[in-house]
Amino acid sequence: MASLYVGDLHADVTEDLLFRKFSAAGPVLSIRICRDQVTRRSLGYAYVNFLQLTDAQKALDTMNFDIIKGKSIRLMWSQRDAYLRRSGIGNVMSDDQGSKGYAFVHFQNQSAADRAIEEMNGKLLKSCKVFVGRFKNRKDREAELRSKASEFTNIYIKNFGGDMDDERLKDVFSKYGKTLSVKVMTDSRGKSKGFGFVSFDSHEAAKKAVEEMNGRDINGQLIFVGRAQKKVERQAELKQMFEQLKRERIRGYQGVKLYVKNLDDTIDDEKLRNQFSSFGSIIRVKVMQQEGQSKGFGFICFSSLEDATKAMIEMNGRFLGSKPISIALAQSY
Incomplete structure (x- = not known):
């Protein structure tokens, strides 16, 4: 246990810089900055192995949160047991007033972690009430988000113009079930x-409202109605989208292909290209047809990952003609 984990490293920190830093505490056997296997860029953390345990303890006591290249480093004992690292045993997640509002604490055993949760959850730290709970890995968090998404009760409505208020919006949607709250977002002058x-008080009511009201006309405006998402859910979906796009590019695709569905009958190849051309270079556009009539879906191939990503973020849910379109990655065409 003469090994330390060094986190929150600046991308430009080198092994030589860390060697000179930690040698002040005692003889260093080795230093390894963990890097991306493809790009070789730093992943922001490293391991420092000392000859003597006392020297590692000295570095931990005197150098934790020191500044290297403008960033505060974070030190803790290296966890060599791969099972413990991956299982989450002894991990506690806390929410506090910090740079990102959350942190992680790893205890040596589960009983200590359970005690921390019991005694600290809900306590005030610097006048902020913190949440402390068991650590959840990314796979578990994403599964939880997917489960919540299938049982939503909150919906988001847009494109209804500036004449709407809370009462009118409630009148429109209360026929689908009991509403717990209705809110039209307004500017500083109180205008929508x-x-x-x-x-809604039930998932069934919210689901029915989405199915029946999405794309409906309200006072000459075609509205969009969908499941309301929290910021963390939107971030998770965008992250998943980026990772999928990256995998497609790595597999050797020439360009990135998008699948666009729910197209209005008036949208042809040229109109679809015009709507997406502002996002970057397009290799190919094709609206699928049968006997001269649109089948309601098509494909767009962008020349770069960045352009396709921008198009997905900006255009998904937008109205083309009379319908809100839906965009996903295309497997082939």
Whole structure:
């Protein structure tokens, strides 16, 4: 246990720089900065192995949170047991007033972690009430988000213009079930920003409202109605999208292909290209047809990952003609 984990490293920190830093505490056997296998860029953490345990303890006591290249480093004992690292045993997740509002604590055993949760959850730290709970890995968090998404009760409505208020919006959606809250977002003058939220007391009511009201006309405006997402859910979906796009590019695709569905009958190849051309270079556009009539879906191939990503983020849910379109990665065409 003469090995330390060094986290929150600046991308430009080198092994030589860390060697000179930690040699001040005692003889260093080796230093390894963990890097991406493809790009060889730093992943932001490293391991420092000392000859003597006392020297590692000295570095931990005197150098934790020191500044290297403008960033505060984070030190802790290296966890050599791969099972413990991966299982989450002894891990506690806490939410506090910090750079990102959350942190992680790894105890040596589960009983200590359970005691920390019991005694610290809900306590005030610097006048902030913190949440402390068991650590969840990314796979578990994503599964939890997917489960919540299938049981939503809150919906998001946009494109209804500036004449809407809470009462009118409630009148429109209360026929689908009991509403717990209705809110039209307004500017500093109290005028509608054109979007709002409705919270139902049941998933069935929210689902029915989405199915029946999405794309409907309200006072000459074709509205969009969908499941309301929290910021963490949107970030998780975007992250998953980026990772999928990256995998497609690595497998050798020449360009990135998008699948666009729910197209209005008036949208042809040229119109679809015009709508997406502002996002970057397009290799190919094709609206699928049968006997001269649109089948309601098509494909767009961008020349770069970045352009395709921008198009997905900006255009998904937008109205083309009379319908809100839906965009996903295309497997082949």
